[in-house]
Amino acid sequence: DAGVTQSPTHLIKTRGQQVTLRCSPISGHKSVSWYQQVLGQGPQFIFQYYEKEERGRGNFPDRFSARQFPNYSSELNVNALLLGDSALYLCASSLGGYSNQPQHFGDGTRLSIL
Amino acid sequence: QQQVKQSPQSLIVQKGGISIINCAYENTAFDYFPWYQQFPGKGPALLIAIRPDVSEKKEGRFTISFNKSAKQFSLHIMDSQPGDSATYFCASSYFNKFYFGSGTKLNVKP
Numbered sequence: 098d099a100g101v102t103q104s105p106t107h108l109i110k111t112r113g114q115q116v117t118l119r120c121s122p123i124s125g126h127k128s129v130s131w132y133q134q135v136l137g138q139g140p141q142f143i144f145q146y147y148e149k150e151e152r153g154r155g156n157f158p159d160r161f162s163a164r165q166f167p168n169y170s171s172e173l174n175v176n177a178l179l180l181g182d183s184a185l186y187l188c189a190s191s192l193g194g195y196s197n198q199p200q201h202f203g204d205g206t207r208l209s210i211l
Numbered sequence: 212q213q214q215v216k217q218s219p220q221s222l223i224v225q226k227g228g229i230s231i232i233n234c235a236y237e238n239t240a241f242d243y244f245p246w247y248q249q250f251p252g253k254g255p256a257l258l259i260a261i262r263p264d265v266s267e268k269k270e271g272r273f274t275i276s277f278n279k280s281a282k283q284f285s286l287h288i289m290d291s292q293p294g295d296s297a298t299y300f301c302a303s304s305y306f307n308k309f310y311f312g313s314g315t316k317l318n319v320k321p
Contacts, residue, residue, distance in 0.1 A: 138314070139311035139313050189254075203254050204253050
């Protein structure tokens with residue numbers, strides 16, 4: 098079975114631009130979470146979605162937004178990109194919408210801001 | 212405020228030895244404590260997880276020890292192998308919020 102897939106794998110943008118990252122969860126998983134991982138640090142939680150509804154939100158500015166589609170795939174949007182947004186963006190999927198369930202990660206999208 | 216504090220930052224262990232990584236958490240509402248292994252260029256992979264009603268969980272060479280009163284939990288890797296060389300993250304979660312430690316870079320010497 099396919100794991101969590103993310104696209105694109107790498108992306109280069111300039112300051113002020115907008116970016117959309119995509120995630121397909123493991124088949125049968127209904128929840129998707131997004132994380133930002135700066136080099137040398139642990140992942141920082143951005144959003145969790147379950148059944149197309151936002152279930153949890155981390156401490157990120159409103160420039161970050163996400164949505165989940167009926168097929169449970171998800172997009173993360175970041176507007177007005179800053180140099181500090183350069184990071185690995187990870188998507189994780191889980192069966193249900195509770196935070197005490199195993200999460201399975203994709204290999205991420207590496208976003209570089211010039 | 213850092214919700215999950217992980218130590219050590221790096222660890223060198225000889226092949227066959229025991230690797231021990233520790234985490235301390237602040238919020239007593241946390242109800243799920245997983246450990247992840249991450250190789251360069253890859254996403255974190257779930258190793259083992261524990262809930263607060265259990266004091267120890269073992270899966271193969273990996274064991275989590277959980278001390279609720281001290282608000283601490285640790286990962287023990289028995290018979291460490293060079294293939295275990297990776298970065299390890301502890302995490303805690305509650306009410307649809309997730310917090311990761313800062314990571315421990317493990318190097319297992321042959």
